[in-house]
Structure formats: structure tokens, C-alpha cells
Amino acid sequence: MFLLSKWCPSKEFxxxxxxxxxxxxxxxVQWLEQYSWLTYSVQENGALCTYCILFLHxxxxxxxxxxxxxxxxxxxxxxxxDKSEGKFRALLKFRANSGDEILKDHLETGAANAxxxxxxxxxxxIEICGQVITEQIVNKINRASFFSVMxxxxxxxxxxxxxxxxxxxxxxxxxxxxxxxxFLNFVVVSDLSGSGLASVILENLKNHGINLEKMVxxxxxxxxxxxxxxxxxxxxxxxxxxxxxxxxxxxxSLNLAISDACKISAIRNCVGSVSSVCNxxxxxxxxxxxxxxxxxxxxxxxxxxxxxxxxxxxxxWVLRHDCIKRFxxxxxxxxxxxxxxxxxxxxxxSTTAHQLLRVILNENVIDVLNKMRSNSDDExxxxxxxxxxxxxxxxxxxxxxxxxxxxxxRNNVPSxxxxxxxxxxxxxxxxxxxxxxxxxxxxxxxxxxxxxxTLLPNHIxxxxxxxxxxxxxxxxxxxxxxxxxxxEFLLWKTK
Numbered sequence: 122m123f124l125l126s127k128w129c130p131s132k133e134f135x136x137x138x139x140x141x142x143x144x145x146x147x148x149x150v151q152w153l154e155q156y157s158w159l160t161y162s163v164q165e166n167g168a169l170c171t172y173c174i175l176f177l178h179x180x181x182x183x184x185x186x187x188x189x190x191x192x193x194x195x196x197x198x199x200x201x202x203d204k205s206e207g208k209f210r211a212l213l214k215f216r217a218n219s220g221d222e223i224l225k226d227h228l229e230t231g232a233a234n235a236x237x238x239x240x241x242x243x244x245x246x247i248e249i250c251g252q253v254i255t256e257q258i259v260n261k262i263n264r265a266s267f268f269s270v271m272x273x274x275x276x277x278x279x280x281x282x283x284x285x286x287x288x289x290x291x292x293x294x295x296x297x298x299x300x301x302x303x304f305l306n307f308v309v310v311s312d313l314s315g316s317g318l319a320s321v322i323l324e325n326l327k328n329h330g331i332n333l334e335k336m337v338x339x340x341x342x343x344x345x346x347x348x349x350x351x352x353x354x355x356x357x358x359x360x361x362x363x364x365x366x367x368x369x370x371x372x373x374s375l376n377l378a379i380s381d382a383c384k385i386s387a388i389r390n391c392v393g394s395v396s397s398v399c400n401x402x403x404x405x406x407x408x409x410x411x412x413x414x415x416x417x418x419x420x421x422x423x424x425x426x427x428x429x430x431x432x433x434x435x436x437x438w439v440l441r442h443d444c445i446k447r448f449x450x451x452x453x454x455x456x457x458x459x460x461x462x463x464x465x466x467x468x469x470x471s472t473t474a475h476q477l478l479r480v481i482l483n484e485n486v487i488d489v490l491n492k493m494r495s496n497s498d499d500e501x502x503x504x505x506x507x508x509x510x511x512x513x514x515x516x517x518x519x520x521x522x523x524x525x526x527x528x529x530x531r532n533n534v535p536s537x538x539x540x541x542x543x544x545x546x547x548x549x550x551x552x553x554x555x556x557x558x559x560x561x562x563x564x565x566x567x568x569x570x571x572x573x574x575t576l577l578p579n580h581i582x583x584x585x586x587x588x589x590x591x592x593x594x595x596x597x598x599x600x601x602x603x604x605x606x607x608x609e610f611l612l613w614k615t616k
Contacts, residue, residue, distance in 0.1 A: 269338025
């Protein structure tokens with residue numbers, strides 16, 4: 122009832138301010154409309170969470186209290202409110218006062234040394250819950266036909282190297298095939314070599330009681346200790362379980378391939394320039410306001426364009442793409458904003474704006490940005506013309522950097538025009554790097570993965586013949602009748 126009929130002040134209601142606050146700030150009535158969970162208390166002169174109020178008297182809605190609380194010992198008094206108790210004891214009291222007479226009788230009349238509410242007992246209950254959940258997961262894994270193991274390690278705040286162990290399998294309890302990924306446990310590791318990590322993974326799977334003969338896949342990161350084809354974890358595991366095919370995350374592989382390709386000096390410098398410009402504007406509210414005014418003044422931009430730049434992520438290329446795409450869309454307003462900030466009375470702002478403006482205009486950032494997304498010579502010519510048009514609007518020319526006979530930090534490729542120079546020095550090397558790294562990272566198990574994909578309904582066509590070759594040889598020992606696979610596939614294709 123309270124949720125449906127909360128007190129809401131009128132728009133003329135004058136909210137009092139805090140006399141101790143020199144800023145003279147007040148509560149705003151529109152916040153109640155914006156946040157449905159919010160309510161205002163005249164008595165407390167402040168905003169409160171509606172849901173916390175409902176449970177406040179039962180001590181379930183405590184904030185700023187850990188699970189244990191400050192008083193985590195002794196008998197629980199079901200008739201007295203004690204805000205120093207933790208959430209565990211508050212929940213027991215809440216249940217006892219909500220009709221659980223057996224629990225209430227135990228808390229009120231049970232022996233003081235048999236209450237089972239101490240910190241040790243709470244830890245034991247959590248441990249038992251974890252064991253029960255793990256046993257249920259292991260039971261499902263062993264009833265499934267196959268499973269894959271996934272592992273990753275990181276250093277925690279205590280400077281301990283922790284490995285997380287997860288398992289991916291098809292849930293045997295669902296009529297519709299459903300892929301599950303379940304966490305098993307954390308393991309502290311000291312030996313970070315391929316053999317040491319492989320031993321930890323296999324021993325933990327055995328200790329959980331998992332049938333390792335059903336392991337058909339491995340998923341780790343691309344570190345040498347994990348992915349090495351001679352002494353990496355995946356190679357050591359496959360010596361004992363050859364069907365456990367190692368597949369590096371495709372998104373991660375693509376990220377690494379693009380990152381490696383972007384080590385070309387021109388592209389690396391361009392990305393650094395974009396990052397510096399983004400940080401320059403995001404570091405000041407006044408600079409951001411200038412940029413917004415320049416965006417609004419640029420009538421050629423679409424009405425749904427974003428008004429702020431995105432921070433350049435150092436580790437995720439997908440997020441870098443968002444940053445670069447936004448920068449490209451806002452390039453002309455950025456130039457206009459930097460020209461305005463060049464005249465700022467703030468010496469630091471004007472100096473930095475002048476430097477950044479010279480960098481992005483002289484290094485032809487637009488050219489490099491477009492080349493990073495292109496994949497053919499024809500598209501390069503079109504993009505170059507678009508870049509040329511953009512620079513014309515800014516009163517700039519596309520020029521060839523000064524070339525000398527001995528050049529260490531810049532491509533000295535022969536060319537007769539700016540278009541030919543940037544095509545040879547940026548576009549073609551970038552594609553070469555991309556092709557090389559994508560081939561190395563994605564083609565190791567191309568035949569096996571592609572053959573397995575033919576079993577997926579959205580990949581089946583009239584010409585599909587099903588798994589064959591290396592894939593069939595790899596998994597023939599786990600098939601009931603590998604000779605009947607062709608007929609089974611034809612039957613699956615007709616469904």
C-alpha cells in the first residue's frame with residue numbers, strides 16, 4: 122500500500138536547506154519523478170529509499186553494515202531491536218517474527234552453546250552451501266556428454282596468484298539444449314609454468330570428481346604459458362586428452378591482431394593524438410562546454426550526434442573503436458573548439474590547444490582513421506577523397522611529409538602524390554599486419570571448427586556434408602558409430 126500511495130509534495134512546496142551547508146543546496150521535487158524508488162521525509166528533512174523504509178523496523182534494510190555487523194555474538198533477542206547486529210542475525214530475527222515458530226522457540230529457549238549463530242557457524246554454513254552447489258554442478262557435468270574447461274589467473278590484492286576454474290557444458294536437465302558456464306573454484310598457484318598450471322587444472326578437476334575423458338575443449342587466454350604449442354597448458358593437456366581442442370577467444374584474438382597491426386608508427390601516433398585530444402576536453406568542464414557549442418553550431422552534423430568524446434581504452438580495441446568513431450564524427454567541431462581555446466586567457470589551456478591543433482591538422486588524422494577501417498584499394502580511394510574534402514573545409518592541404526635519404530622513424534616510400542604516399546606507407550602495411558596476425562591467431566584449428574559448425578542449424582545448407590576429415594578423426598572414438606555419421610547428418614538436416 123505504501124508503494125502505491127507515497128507522499129509526494131506539491132510543486133510549490135519549499136524544501137528546507139541545511140544550515141550547516143554554505144552552498145545553500147535544496148532537494149528538487151523532479152527527483153521524485155525521475156527516480157521511482159525515492160521518497161522524501163519531512164521529519165528527517167532528506168531523501169530515503171522507499172524499499173529500505175519498508176524493512177527498517179525489521180533490521181533487514183540496514184545500510185553501512187557488513188554481513189556480520191558489530192555485535193555478532195550471544196543469543197538473539199527476538200523482541201528487541203538492535204541495529205548493531207549483522208544481516209545474518211537480522212534475517213533470522215525477521216523470519217522468527219514472521220511466523221517460523223520452531224526457529225523462534227530455538228532462539229529464545231535453546232542452550233546458549235547450541236544457538237548455531239556464531240561467526241564460525243556462519244562460515245561453516247557458507248562453506249556447506251558452496252559444497253552442495255559444487256556437487257550439483259559436478260553431477261550435471263558428469264551426466265553431460267562432453268565439457269570444456271576454462272581457466273584464467275590474476276594477482277589479487279594480497280599479492281597471491283589466483284586461478285579461476287570454470288566449466289562449459291550442455292545442461293542435461295533441459296529438454297532444449299542449453300549451454301551453461303559454471304564456476305568451480307579459485308586456486309592459489311605458485312608455479313606459473315605451463316606444466317605447473319596444467320597440473321593444477323587437471324588435479325582440481327579430478328578432486329571434484331569430474332570424468333576427464335569427457336573433456337573436449339580448452340579455453341584460456343593467449344599467454345605463452347597457456348597457449349604454447351609445445352609446453353603450454355593446452356599442449357600438455359592434449360597429450361593426455363587429445364580431444365580437448367584449445368580455442369582462444371575469437372574476440373580477444375581479433376583485439377590482439379588489430380593491436381599488433383596498429384604498431385605501425387603512423388597509426389600508433391594517430392591513436393596517441395586522438396587519446397590526447399579526448400583527455401584534454403574531458404579534463405575540464407569549460408573545455409567540454411566549448412566543444413558542445415561548436416557541435417551545436419555545426420549544422421551539417423546529424424541531430425542524434427553525441428555531445429562528448431569517449432575515453433581511449435588502453436586494453437579493449439572494441440572500445441577504442443567507439444572513441445575513434447566518435448572523434449571522426451566530431452572532427453570539424455573539435456578543430457573549431459581548439460581554435461577557440463587557443464585564445465583562452467588560461468596559459469596552460471591555450472598552449473595545449475595550440476599544440477593539439479597543430480598535431481591533428483599536420484598529421485592528417487582523418488586519413489589514418491579511415492585507413493584503419495578500410496579493407497580494399499577502391500574504398501581507400503573513396504575515403505581519401507572524403508578526407509581531402511574535410512581538410513578543404515578547414516583550409517588545409519593533404520601533403521607528403523618531408524623525406525630524406527636516411528629515415529628511421531618514418532616511411533620513406535617512393536610516391537608521386539599524397540594519395541599514393543599514404544596508400545603505400547599506411548594502408549598497405551596495415552592490411553599486411555592484419556592478414557598475418559589474423560592468419561596466425563585464427564587458422565590453427567580452422568578445419569576442425571568449420572567442420573563442427575556444419576552441425577549448427579543456421580549453417581546447414583543443401584550442399585552441407587557434415588563433419589569430415591581432421592574433425593571426424595579427432596572425435597571418432599567418442600561416437601557410438603562413426604560409420605553411420607553421414608546418415609545421421611542427413612536425418613538431422615531434414616528436421
